[in-house]
Amino acid sequence: MEQVAVIGTGTMGHSIAIAVAWTKQPVVLYGLSEQELHQARQEITEKVARMVEEGLLDDAAILLNCIQYSQDLQQAVEGTSLIVEAIPEQLPLKHALYKELEQLVARETIIASNTSGLMPSDLAARSRYPERFIVTHFWNPAHLIPLVEIVPGKETTEAVVQRTKAWIEAIHKQAIIVRKEVPGFIGNRLQFALFREAQALYDAGVATKEDIDAAVTSSIGRRLPVTGPLMSADFGGLDVFKAISDYLFDDLATLQQASERLNQLVANGHVGVRSGQGYYTWSRQQRTYIEATRERLLMRFLREEKL
Numbered sequence: 001m002e003q004v005a006v007i008g009t010g011t012m013g014h015s016i017a018i019a020v021a022w023t024k025q026p027v028v029l030y031g032l033s034e035q036e037l038h039q040a041r042q043e044i045t046e047k048v049a050r051m052v053e054e055g056l057l058d059d060a061a062i063l064l065n066c067i068q069y070s071q072d073l074q075q076a077v078e079g080t081s082l083i084v085e086a087i088p089e090q091l092p093l094k095h096a097l098y099k100e101l102e103q104l105v106a107r108e109t110i111i112a113s114n115t116s117g118l119m120p121s122d123l124a125a126r127s128r129y130p131e132r133f134i135v136t137h138f139w140n141p142a143h144l145i146p147l148v149e150i151v152p153g154k155e156t157t158e159a160v161v162q163r164t165k166a167w168i169e170a171i172h173k174q175a176i177i178v179r180k181e182v183p184g185f186i187g188n189r190l191q192f193a194l195f196r197e198a199q200a201l202y203d204a205g206v207a208t209k210e211d212i213d214a215a216v217t218s219s220i221g222r223r224l225p226v227t228g229p230l231m232s233a234d235f236g237g238l239d240v241f242k243a244i245s246d247y248l249f250d251d252l253a254t255l256q257q258a259s260e261r262l263n264q265l266v267a268n269g270h271v272g273v274r275s276g277q278g279y280y281t282w283s284r285q286q287r288t289y290i291e292a293t294r295e296r297l298l299m300r301f302l303r304e305e306k307l
């Protein structure tokens with residue numbers, strides 16, 4: 001069993017800690033301040049309570065007792081064999097943390113980043129031992145989404161890849177290995193191909209934002225949990241998908257950066273549910289309703305998979 005520490009208590013860090021503790025494995029969650037740790041503890045307690053309510057978990061206490069909280073980096077990583085880094089997506093910040101970690105942990109300790117799409121070779125670039133760096137890309141909410149993309153860098157050893165894969169499977173996640181480093185890996189490349197097209201359709205006034213979203217949630221969104229894009233094509237008929245590819249690809253969005261509208265929204269501080277305004281306007285109540293609906297559905301998937 002790996003001895004695990006998670007660095008960063010934000011959106012991803014606290015939910016990765018739940019994922020580990022759910023399999024009764026101990027995990028240390030490191031946060032920068034007492035306030036961050038307090039908030040993480042609160043969010044973890046609430047999420048675990050919902051898991052019990054939904055019948056996914058019998059005993060909250062067993063899971064909660066597997067999580068230790070620490071504000072002392074040296075103490076948090078002492079004796080660890082695998083560290084998951086979940087701090088903000090800024091390369092200099094991550095490099096500074098790795099430098100500190102490398103002075104505190106054994107050479108065999110794996111350092112796994114939860115980066116959304118930075119290249120693992122860039123993450124490891126300043127490291128003394130780049131062979132132990134790897135990406136483990138969990139998805140939000142990490143305790144409910146099965147996939148973890150494992151992405152080795154140029155210098156990551158095969159032994160580190162295999163140990164990481166074994167650990168991901170030991171915490172009951174589905175590991176896929178991205179064999180060639182590409183920005184955004186696989187999941188975010190696919191997600192952002194869809195997002196680029198949605199931005200272009202909205203900006204061109206092709207439909208309302210509600211109808212563009214419905215075109216996904218009420219159609220391909222219903223199928224995708226069972227058949228991914230390649231398998232969906234097999235079911236649709238490759239001759240049909242080829243014919244459509246041939247006339248449609250040329251017309252698809254080719255934006256090289258975020259659209260003008262998205263730039264404006266962000267420049268005005270309209271970053272989505274967090275600020276109360278994004279593409280949509282969000283009250284606290286509406287946000288909670290959508291989050292709870294999404295979480296319940298994700299839990300239903302997990303329940304059915306367990307049957």
Ligand SMILES: NC(=O)c1ccc[n+]([C@@H]2O[C@H](COP(=O)([O-])OP(=O)(O)OC[C@H]3O[C@@H](n4cnc5c(N)ncnc54)[C@H](O)[C@@H]3O)[C@@H](O)[C@H]2O)c1
Pocket residue numbers: 007008009010011012013030031032036085086087088089090093097114115116117137138139140
């Ligand atoms: N939010 C998502 O949906 C999502 C999904 C997958 C991957 N990721 C990736 O996961 C990582 C974390 O993202 P997040 O959304 O959890 O960010 P977040 O901003 O919610 O949390 C990051 C936390 O790290 C803390 N932090 C900053 N420097 C630190 C340090 N040196 N040591 C310890 N803690 C430190 C911050 O105070 C904050 O609490 C990023 O690389 C991000 O790209 C995010």
